[in-house]
Amino acid sequence: MIHVVKCGGRVLDDPELLQAFCRDFAALEGPKVLVHGGGALAGRYQKALGIEPVQWEGRRVTDTDTLQVVTMVYAGWCNKQVVALLQAAGCNAVGLSGCDGGVITASRRPPKTLSDGRVVDFGWVGDVKAENVKADFLQMLLDSGCTPVLCAINHDGKGQLLNTNADTVAASVAAALGAALITCFEQPGVLRDRQDPSSVIPSLDKAAYAALKAQGAVADGMIPKLDQAFDALESGAAEVRICHSSALLTGEGTLI
Amino acid sequence: MIHVVKCGGRVLDDPELLQAFCRDFAALEGPKVLVHGGGALAGRYQKALGIEPVQWEGRRVTDTDTLQVVTMVYAGWCNKQVVALLQAAGCNAVGLSGCDGGVITASRRPPKTLSDGRVVDFGWVGDVKAENVKADFLQMLLDSGCTPVLCAINHDGKGQLLNTNADTVAASVAAALGAALITCFEQPGVLRDRQDPSSVIPSLDKAAYAALKAQGAVADGMIPKLDQAFDALESGAAEVRICHSSALLTGEGTLI
Numbered sequence: 001m002i003h004v005v006k007c008g009g010r011v012l013d014d015p016e017l018l019q020a021f022c023r024d025f026a027a028l029e030g031p032k033v034l035v036h037g038g039g040a041l042a043g044r045y046q047k048a049l050g051i052e053p054v055q056w057e058g059r060r061v062t063d064t065d066t067l068q069v070v071t072m073v074y075a076g077w078c079n080k081q082v083v084a085l086l087q088a089a090g091c092n093a094v095g096l097s098g099c100d101g102g103v104i105t106a107s108r109r110p111p112k113t114l115s116d117g118r119v120v121d122f123g124w125v126g127d128v129k130a131e132n133v134k135a136d137f138l139q140m141l142l143d144s145g146c147t148p149v150l151c152a153i154n155h156d157g158k159g160q161l162l163n164t165n166a167d168t169v170a171a172s173v174a175a176a177l178g179a180a181l182i183t184c185f186e187q188p189g190v191l192r193d194r195q196d197p198s199s200v201i202p203s204l205d206k207a208a209y210a211a212l213k214a215q216g217a218v219a220d221g222m223i224p225k226l227d228q229a230f231d232a233l234e235s236g237a238a239e240v241r242i243c244h245s246s247a248l249l250t251g252e253g254t255l256i
Numbered sequence: 257m258i259h260v261v262k263c264g265g266r267v268l269d270d271p272e273l274l275q276a277f278c279r280d281f282a283a284l285e286g287p288k289v290l291v292h293g294g295g296a297l298a299g300r301y302q303k304a305l306g307i308e309p310v311q312w313e314g315r316r317v318t319d320t321d322t323l324q325v326v327t328m329v330y331a332g333w334c335n336k337q338v339v340a341l342l343q344a345a346g347c348n349a350v351g352l353s354g355c356d357g358g359v360i361t362a363s364r365r366p367p368k369t370l371s372d373g374r375v376v377d378f379g380w381v382g383d384v385k386a387e388n389v390k391a392d393f394l395q396m397l398l399d400s401g402c403t404p405v406l407c408a409i410n411h412d413g414k415g416q417l418l419n420t421n422a423d424t425v426a427a428s429v430a431a432a433l434g435a436a437l438i439t440c441f442e443q444p445g446v447l448r449d450r451q452d453p454s455s456v457i458p459s460l461d462k463a464a465y466a467a468l469k470a471q472g473a474v475a476d477g478m479i480p481k482l483d484q485a486f487d488a489l490e491s492g493a494a495e496v497r498i499c500h501s502s503a504l505l506t507g508e509g510t511l512i
Contacts, residue, residue: 048305068333076332077324080417084355088415094356099340101350101402140400146357159344
């Protein structure tokens with residue numbers, strides 16, 4: 001069974017957490033793929049360069065200058081730092097963006113018209129689906145003992161880079177490979193009571209998820225994460241686990 | 257015969273030149289590897305971030321902040337932009353830094369003591385040799401129809417990224433693969449008269465090179481380029497050609 005692990009931005013922002021996470025990931029047995037987010041560094045560089053970060057529905061609106069910054073930070077610094085740490089931990093990592101080997105093609109998100117008639121142009125933001133993942137290229141790397149490490153910079157196949165969402169990339173890759181997806185973040189799993197980290201729900205089906213949403217126990221950033229988890233299962237992922245970044249090897253967290 | 261092509265920074269600084277160069281490179285027949293420099297963008301980002309660029313003997317002194325900038329610019333923006341353009345031109349490019357697949361390990365350059373007793377610490381600068389290139393990983397990619405695209409960010413194998421010289425990377429890769437090296441830059445080749453672009457020397461051996469150096473016809477940045485060309489031949493490269501970036505496919509330039 002292939003494991004696809006998604007590592008959130010908070011881990012990338014903390015050198016000690018990142019070292020520990022990379023050691024754990026290197027120790028995970030069997031063929032595996034890592035997908036990482038970007039953390040706070042892109043926002044810091046934007047500020048230093050006088051670019052005002054603009055978000056819309058949790059997505060970074062990506063003009064040409066911002067695309068350069070996120071490509072530099074995600075595909076450059078974050079990706080190569082993670083790969084170098086994994087190599088040092090004995091894992092033969094290969095860092096990839098979607099353009100490398102044409103592994104993921106994204107489609108540019110069309111502008112969105114709001115109910116009040118205003119139009120939101122996300123700029124160089126792309127969307128990714130499982131059918132746009134070239135699974136045979138990833139399989140070729142896995143078969144030769146390599147571990148692909150993907151960031152969320154992809155391309156349209158016509159020479160244009162696009163900024164995409166790391167959770168969607170991870171879900172699409174897991175679905176395309178029929179892999180088990182492990183989504184690591186800063187909480188120990190899906191919580192019954194958001195104030196109580198010990199209230200982890202060990203497993204969750206669609207009916208239980210709907211009930212938790214109705215009660216308001218699951219809200220905010222957890223909703224797209226869970227929607228993507230169920231989508232990944234429906235598109236071909238073998239299983240999905242959501243857990244703390246320190247629980248990669250323990251099997252703890254919430255099984256979807 | 258494998259071709260290893262080195263593309264200079266000037267091409268990366270000019271979107272039209274870069275497009276044309278990528279189209280030519282995509283049209284080059286047979287297995288091939290591209291190695292690219294970084295251009296002026298890293299210096300511009302350093303200035304925007306308030307980092308004063310420091311050079312010593314033509315090498316960028318690389319402190320921790322500068323390493324982050326050059327990794328972002330070379331391994332991030334430049335590498336992924338070139339890969340996306342090559343993919344659009346029908347070339348199945350895969351962008352790599354030395355850490356990816358552990359393809360190139362560099363050793364950190366030790367501080368240098370000057371004749372007046374001062375010590376120059378280059379910081380996170382590394383040196384690369386042909387024996388530190390994992391040729392079998394490159395060969396595996398070539399055999400599967402991929403075209404490796406290397407930037408000059410490498411690692412020490414212990415988790416530390418290092419800033420290296422793109423000409424040395426290209427020469428080392430060509431030597432390790434027994435490949436033909438084509439070094440593209442902003443002149444049409446080695447010139448008999450540096451003021452006259454039509455005075456290209458069609459071929460050059462070591463004796464003729466020594467004579468040109470003695471006459472002063474070859475000087476400055478051309479000397480390390482030619483030293484590296486002869487080193488590459490002695491370390492295993494099949495041939496070396498130095499030419500203008502627009503002459504990749506024409507066979508013009510200087511054959512070493």
